[in-house]
Amino acid sequence: MMERGVVLDCARKVYSSDFIFRLLDVMELTHFTHLQLHFSDNEGYRIESDVCPELVSADHFTKAEILEFQRYAKQKQITIIPELDSPGHLQHFLRVYPQFRLDESIKCAADITDPRFVAHIKSLITEVLTLFSDSPVFHLGCDEVIDWDRVAYLPSRVQTCLSATNQVDYINDLAEVVEQKGKRARIWNDGCYRKKTENRLKSSIEIAYWTRWHKEMAPVDTFLEHHHPLFNYNDNDLYFVLGEAAGYTYPSVEKLRDFTPAKFAQQQWDTTHRSKGFYFSIWGDHPEALDEDMILTKITPLLTELATK
Template sequence: VLARSGRVIARDAGVASEARVLSADLRRRTGLRLAVLVDAAVPARAGDVVLELGDPDRGLGHEGYRLSVGAWVRIRARAAAGAFYGTRTVLQLLARGRSIAAGEARDRPRYPERGLMLDNGRRYFSPGWIRRRIREMAYVKLNQLHLHFSDNQGFRVESERHPEVVTRPFLTKAQVRGIVALARRHHIRVIGEIDMPGHLTAALRRHPELQLAAPDGVRAPDKLDVTDPAARRFARDLILEYLPLFGGRYWHAGADEYLSEAGYDAYPQLRAWARRRYGPRANGADAYLGFIDWIDRLVRRRGRTLRVWNDGLSGGSAVRLRRHVVVDWWGDHSGPSPRALVARGHRVLNAGWWPTYYVVGPLGSVRPSVKATYEDWRVNAFGGLALNLALPPNRPVVLPARSRRVLGSELHVWNDVPDAETDRATARGIAPRLRVLAQRTWGSPDLAATYAGFVRVERAVGLGRDVD
């Protein structure tokens, strides 16, 4: 039983931040103000919560933990992330009162990536709205926030190198640093994305000279001319400006929807450039793939791993991405299949339209069924396009259940029509989907066989509250 005399004790300085976050969450959710102690030796007493590192169980990995409940609560882990997730379980168990049944638990996630992608390029989300999503994610043990902050309709993060590309309203760098810091305290990595070489209308509005041009001189406003050295300098400026802002291990280059395989014929300079660089077998798609490889080398030299979407990765004959590039697979209409990507050595994130897309606009008037997602979907099942369909039209591609090349999944919020839904409606719409995604990506045994039963579990652990 937690009491006002209870304390949150960090046995190691490595979990002091986790202890402070738990104390603040307990105050917010229960009204209790538990003092935080960082002390390796102070005896625990009734009502305390004790966080410890050094559990010898290697099977817990980086994010697993052991929970023991008696007169006090003890959380043991091998790393701070595991201790943090133990505190999330404690909060859920306290959702209906100040006592927890005595017992023991061992818990660890199945997938290392469990997240949310926000299209905040097309649509501005305020820092406060994003911060609330971070806390919501952390409560259900999600660990990845992907910010797609540039697209045709907007470029929404302050730039000092190229202020002319920024669209109002936008996030300042100070606001992004605050978001990244809050996420880090909640063991959520933030991945920034500048989508290129396509989806660049907003960024190229003041730079028509960098747009891809057809032989008749007509320029494609959303497409960067990857053969132009000035265009590459522009791309390099932006990438190197934002790498330190977001930090972490990844950089996302987008790389989707540049040209179809047949569309390269409209721009013969791409084929000519590729043949000069890669030899007579090269084609137009190799110019695009070479650009992605160039970004890969750029970020790799700075300690980052590149991520891209899957749909443009077919069609080349001379260039293939190196296997360390992570591919977010979203559709079966174009590009290599999940099975083909894994066979090439890539790690893949399940970003399949069905059931991970939440589209604001005409293509989202019918969204993937939350009920079917809970009852029928697993993370190793990659469902393709499901435009305005509750269920996938094609059978998902199923990879081996224990494949280590399947990293996990995210919920993807795409704002095709930015003002078609209020921010509050979006928060309410994605909340139940995030909870199902959390259950599927964590991978613990289901406590309910049906979605209706899962909703009752949600309410029991404090997830029935309104969100905004």
Template sequence: MEKLTGDPSPFPGVQQYIRASQGQWRLSGQSRVRIADNASSDGNKVLYDTIFIVLSEYAGSLTQSERLMPVVYGEGETPDSGDIVIDLNSSGQSRGMDSLEGYVIDIGSYARITAPSERAVMYGLRTLLQILEAEGFVPCGTITDYPAVAERSLHIDIGRKFYTEEWIMDRVREMSRLRLNTLQLHFSENEGFRLMSESHPEVMSDQALTKTEMKAIILAAQRYHVDIIPSLDSPGHLAQALLTHPDWLLKDSAGNAARGALDITSPAARRFVLDLMDEYAELFAGSRYFHIGGDEFIDFAEFDKYPQLAEYARNVLNISGGTGVDAYIDYLNGVAEHLESMGWIVRAWNDGLYRGDQTQRVAPKPSIQITYWTKWHPMMAPLDAIVAKGHQVINFNDGYLYYVLGEHAGYTYPTAEKIRASWHPGLFSARTGEAKQEYTGDYPREFIGCTFSIWSDKPETQSEAEVAQGIRGPLGAMAELAWLGKQKPHGDAEVSERS
């Protein structure tokens, strides 16, 4: 193996580039994009739009004018020198890959991209044109590329801070270029609720995205092959939503309301949350996943301060010996079942589940996927305990992948250098002084992917532009490692020469 002089790899890098001993592919004034004639591409408007998006990104930098390369259907008997052939079919998966996002680029007198999905076509075409833009040519050979983990995502807290429609769309475009495929939009927090509600307009902050704006974001994400996950946190983090409903706040035995905590013993309060879930399930109808929160409901070591929760578990839920934690888990299961009945896959945070200082008589539904963000408390369940209960997990490692505005709560801004030096996709959060929680080698099926998170705790400390600039390096580092796998920073993709 040898690393190519000048390193023609794009960013993110590629898994393998086997280079011929000679030959280069270049565009000519007559170059065309030819779509191979097969059932997958016939009349496929999504494919045409995908090609158009990528060609538009490189218009002017690869040609003498802003004119896009012409796109034609059918490759003819032999494509012309300088052409690009797009072959959308499942055969890409049979060339050493098991991913709908993988692609192969065979580079000779013309370049042929074989891919099993429109998303993979987008990734492959960008890879080819990135190398061409950087070098002026592409060395002949074969590029084989595929992701190390299935889900590579960005989470944005748009509840505490108002972000404009255009700013979020810019993140979608940036994500697509980084081969990130999922965007989680967290629109409700103690400090703000920033997505229009028609069922309960009283919950909204003064600045909030309209449904028209959110629909435009959803459409843009679809065009750029980015999946969106709505995130509506409950039964905690509801201070803004409950400003006009103080009777629905959970109160301790002294009558003090717990900040942002829903009284889950109240049928009206539970119905309120389900109303919101129903409304946003309709708005995000094209999505697969719904994040229901579940974190930081109360201090999970202090359920005894709220004796009505245990009474509810025993007297209403009929759980023998039931406790407050059983009432809490029953609530999460109820919300999950409600959404699952509509076809959603439900996600929740890890910090309140299977704790070592609690006896649970009610278990979380194994179908709930767990976004594992922290183990700062010694009683929080370790990763393997959650997986042993049948849950799939997503890595939200707060030690490396949390960009918290104002560096609030002891966090410092992550850097690309730190992520590349010490993190890999299978490295989860662990308590200081305890053993690492990590997957190495082949990842288990329970491990879905990893996420970089923007948390807007101190919204005034950075402008939209400063947030975008601040995340650029660490987000790119996380994206490349999530694509390539453990400890393979930019430029270290497998490259060899063949005669």
């Protein structure tokens, strides 16, 4: 069955438990099947942790709350997917663990060649996998690790760390942790198969294809050619970015009438119709731009329109 999902960035904007329940109610009414919780980012780590309690932000969901969200979602036949983003989007993590920083000039990315860092991330993944035991999918992030146009100007050690081989080894290694638990690993598309280079990314890894804003990012067809399960997170049509940051504008019902699950970012089309589903994303770039009631008021007609797709 095709996945019809919502991504909620609860790392950059703090949401109440009540909002999660209300969002699940709207999703049920509009026939959405999956809620992806993006709970870790530069601004915070928003889920209780026994493994790394010092990492947890002051405003966070307790494990008991997460279990209650899952129980409520299950009643509505909605699956909750956790997303723990690395090795980029780690500014908060690196404030707590500065020893894992890739380079002093880079605030948000960690050194993936440091086995201590990898062990740290694996321990968090294992904890979250246990907490979300009913979810068949774990999203590993792996997007926007660095501004790739800057790489040539960075120290040679950093360039080596960021090699395609090291990147793929890191992703495959984390995916193995997920798959050993009987789950499926999913990542964002933008860091893989860049410049059409061949790599050894496991074909079982699912791709959340959100953008091709840079010329070196691989097109949709590349992931299909490598037999990756593909999901449409089209940022041109399906991104609801608070404060309309980063050049985005709030999508409208009129705009979404032209959307189909085969229409990917930058006017790419899946002519084979092998996409496994699509996701509407609520990003918290400017968290104070809209309150919870305003968000639900704005997105409900949008999800209603997408219910027809």
